[in-house]
Amino acid sequence: MKTLKLYAIAAFLTACFAIISVVPSAQAQRLAFIRDAEIERTLKDLMAPFLEAAGLGRNSVDIYLVKDDRINAFVAGGTNIFFHTGLIQKSDSVEQLAAVIAHEIGHIAGGHLIRTQEQIRIAQIQSTIATILGAGAAIATGDAQIAGAAIGLGTSIAQAGFFSYSRAQESAADQAGVRYMETVGLSPSHAMNFMKKLENQELLSAASKDLYARTHPLTRERISFLRHAADRSNKKGSLPDFQRERFHRIKAKLDGFIKPYNRVTKLYPLSDNSIAARYARAIAHYKRSDLAQALPLLDQLIAGEPSNPFFHELRAQALMEHGRLGEAHDSYAKAVQSYPGSSLLRATLAHVQLELGQPNLLPYARGNIEVALATEPTNASYWSLAGRVYGKEGNIGMFNVTQAEASMAYGKFDQAVRWAQKAQGILPKGSIAWNRAVDLEQTAKRLAEKRR
Numbered sequence: 380m381k382t383l384k385l386y387a388i389a390a391f392l393t394a395c396f397a398i399i400s401v402v403p404s405a406q407a408q409r410l411a412f413i414r415d416a417e418i419e420r421t422l423k424d425l426m427a428p429f430l431e432a433a434g435l436g437r438n439s440v441d442i443y444l445v446k447d448d449r450i451n452a453f454v455a456g457g458t459n460i461f462f463h464t465g466l467i468q469k470s471d472s473v474e475q476l477a478a479v480i481a482h483e484i485g486h487i488a489g490g491h492l493i494r495t496q497e498q499i500r501i502a503q504i505q506s507t508i509a510t511i512l513g514a515g516a517a518i519a520t521g522d523a524q525i526a527g528a529a530i531g532l533g534t535s536i537a538q539a540g541f542f543s544y545s546r547a548q549e550s551a552a553d554q555a556g557v558r559y560m561e562t563v564g565l566s567p568s569h570a571m572n573f574m575k576k577l578e579n580q581e582l583l584s585a586a587s588k589d590l591y592a593r594t595h596p597l598t599r600e601r602i603s604f605l606r607h608a609a610d611r612s613n614k615k616g617s618l619p620d621f622q623r624e625r626f627h628r629i630k631a632k633l634d635g636f637i638k639p640y641n642r643v644t645k646l647y648p649l650s651d652n653s654i655a656a657r658y659a660r661a662i663a664h665y666k667r668s669d670l671a672q673a674l675p676l677l678d679q680l681i682a683g684e685p686s687n688p689f690f691h692e693l694r695a696q697a698l699m700e701h702g703r704l705g706e707a708h709d710s711y712a713k714a715v716q717s718y719p720g721s722s723l724l725r726a727t728l729a730h731v732q733l734e735l736g737q738p739n740l741l742p743y744a745r746g747n748i749e750v751a752l753a754t755e756p757t758n759a760s761y762w763s764l765a766g767r768v769y770g771k772e773g774n775i776g777m778f779n780v781t782q783a784e785a786s787m788a789y790g791k792f793d794q795a796v797r798w799a800q801k802a803q804g805i806l807p808k809g810s811i812a813w814n815r816a817v818d819l820e821q822t823a824k825r826l827a828e829k830r831r
Contacts, residue, residue, distance in 0.1 A: 411446035413464065416723045417689040418444060418629045422462065422480075425473070425622060429481045432562040433488040433555070440487060446637070450577070452479050454486045464633050471572070473618050473626035478560060478570035485555030486548065546600075553601055557608045564616035568609035574602055624654070631655035635662030654680065658690075665697045673697055688718035695731075704735050715747070722754035726761055733767055744768050759788035776805035780812055783819045792827035796820050 419442060427437050441459045445451075448465040455461060460483050470476040557567045617623075635643055635658065643663040647656035661676035677694045684690060695710030711728040718724055725747040732744035748765045755761060766781035779802035786795035799820035806813040 413444040413446050414723055415444065415632070416692065416718070416721045417632065418467075419723075420718075420721070421625045421629050424625075425477055425618075426460075426480050426484070428563045429477070429484050429559045432559040433484050435484070435488060440484070448637070452483050454483055458487055460484075460487070464637065467626075467630055468633050468637075469576075470626075470630075471576070472569070473623050474565060474569035475573045475576075476626065477565065477618060478556065478567075478573050481559040482552050482556035482570065484559060485552035488555055489548065489551050549601055550604070553604055557605070557612075561612060561614050564614055565618070566609060566612050566614045566616070567605060568612070571602075571605045571609040574605055578602060627653070627655040628658055631659035632662060635659040636666065640667055654683070662693065665693070668701070670697055670701060686717045688714040688716075688721070688724065691717065692724060692727075699731060704731060707731055708735060719750075720754070722751035722758070722761070725751040726764060729764060729768065733764075733771065741768060741772055745772070757788050759785045762788060776802050777812060779805065780816050780819070783816065783823070787819060787823055787826075792823040792830065795823035796827070799823065 422442050423437075426440065426442070430437055430440060439458055443459060443461045445461055445463050447463040448468065449463055450466050450469050451461075451463040452466055453461050460480075466479060467476060470479075553570070556570060560567055560570065631647065634646060638646070640663050643659055647659040647663075649660075657676055657680060661673050661680065664670075664672035664676065674694065674697065677690060677697070680690045681687065681694065691710045691714040695707040695714060698704075698710060699707035708728070708731050711724070711731055715721070715724050715728050729744040729747040729751070732740040732747070745765070745768045748761060748768060752758065752761050752765065762781045762785035766778045766785065769775075769777040769781060779798050783795045783798035783802060786792070786798055799816045802816035803813060803820070806816060
């Protein structure tokens with residue numbers, strides 16, 4: 380896995396599994412965020428029925444992955460759920476993970492206001508979220524200025540341990556979570572089983588507790604409520620087998636990427652021929668740059684599931700990092716063909732198409748990044764990547780528009796004004812792009828003035 384140093388961002392870049400570390404200040408602890416199409420899709424699909432039960436839209440909540448082996452999940456910025464990788468890795472079942480999701484949706488549906496010890500303003504949280512969304516692709520472009528801009532707006536969030544909830548909010552979220560679980564046919568016992576994992580931590584010092592126990596106080600009343608809810612519930616259902624399998628795969632994927640090689644091979648020995656185990660071993664070999672071991676395993680997985688976008692994606696990633704861009708392009712194209720709605724896959728394919736340096740691929744790169752932006756229109760780095768495409772095509776007017784969009788997304792409003800003005804000087808007056816540049820200039824000026 381490559382390591383790139385761009386200003387204050389240290390990133391281990393892979394196409395499908397990007398770990399972005401943000402260091403907010405000398406006092407703040409280090410946060411490492413992950414973008415991964417498979418994990419994000421799995422969590423969103425797992426979340427969907429609970430959102431419906433809560434009367435919220437399927438796309439009303441955004442999720443973010445924090446690389447931290449401690450158990451935790453928290454809400455910030457109103458409708459954003461942050462999941463620690465440790466929560467996924469240490470959950471005993473997909474139903475336990477679902478119970479945590481139901482609980483966090485209870486916080487969102489209840490409109491609970493979450494504050495940090497530093498009283499971070501909502502606008503600052505939103506800026507950091509934009510940084511998280513954008514940093515992976517920003518680093519993919521290799522543009523240090525983009526990465527520098529990202530870290531500039533990432534100075535607002537410190538370690539997730541200071542997101543805390545009141546006892547009343549916890550009780551309300553527990554009640555809502557139980558209601559959502561029963562609505563979809565799950566027993567509250569799964570929530571109770573998760574609490575049992577944490578109950579013995581109540582006697583530990585605050586520094587020793589898992590973050591979930593620190594940010595979600597485990598009072599006797601809460602535990603008693605969940606125990607009684609589990610006892611009286613007549614819901615005995617479990618989640619479908621396909622969701623259980625997907626849970627095991629993302630758990631294995633995280634283990635493969637995060638844990639040391641020797642630990643992975645012990646957790647997933649050769650005697651284990653499950654898909655999740657082979658997936659973890661393939662990732663572990665790939666991390667050691669052992670393509671002679673990784674590629675045959677991936678080819679076996681692909682042969683078994685030729686339409687699985689994530690197996691093609693991992694294969695492409697391994698090939699790309701070893702300079703085999705042509706082969707990587709073909710695998711990324713297959714991944715996108717199987718999962719055309721993934722903005723992350725689209726943006727990565729566009730990046731590879733740019734790196735190949737073939738003029739005939741530029742229209743395809745532009746199409747892919749435009750689809751990615753349709754899904755994530757505030758992703759600053761996607762706009763910057765689009766700018767690279769327009770620049771290669773010689774469309775300087777649109778290049779300036781995309782840089783204005785990127786600057787807006789990063790909150791650099793004065794810079795956005797300058798880019799928008801440049802665009803207006805080049806684009807045909809009255810055209811759609813020209814009108815967009817005018818709107819960007821006016822909006823950026825208004826926001827810059829409001830900030831002063």
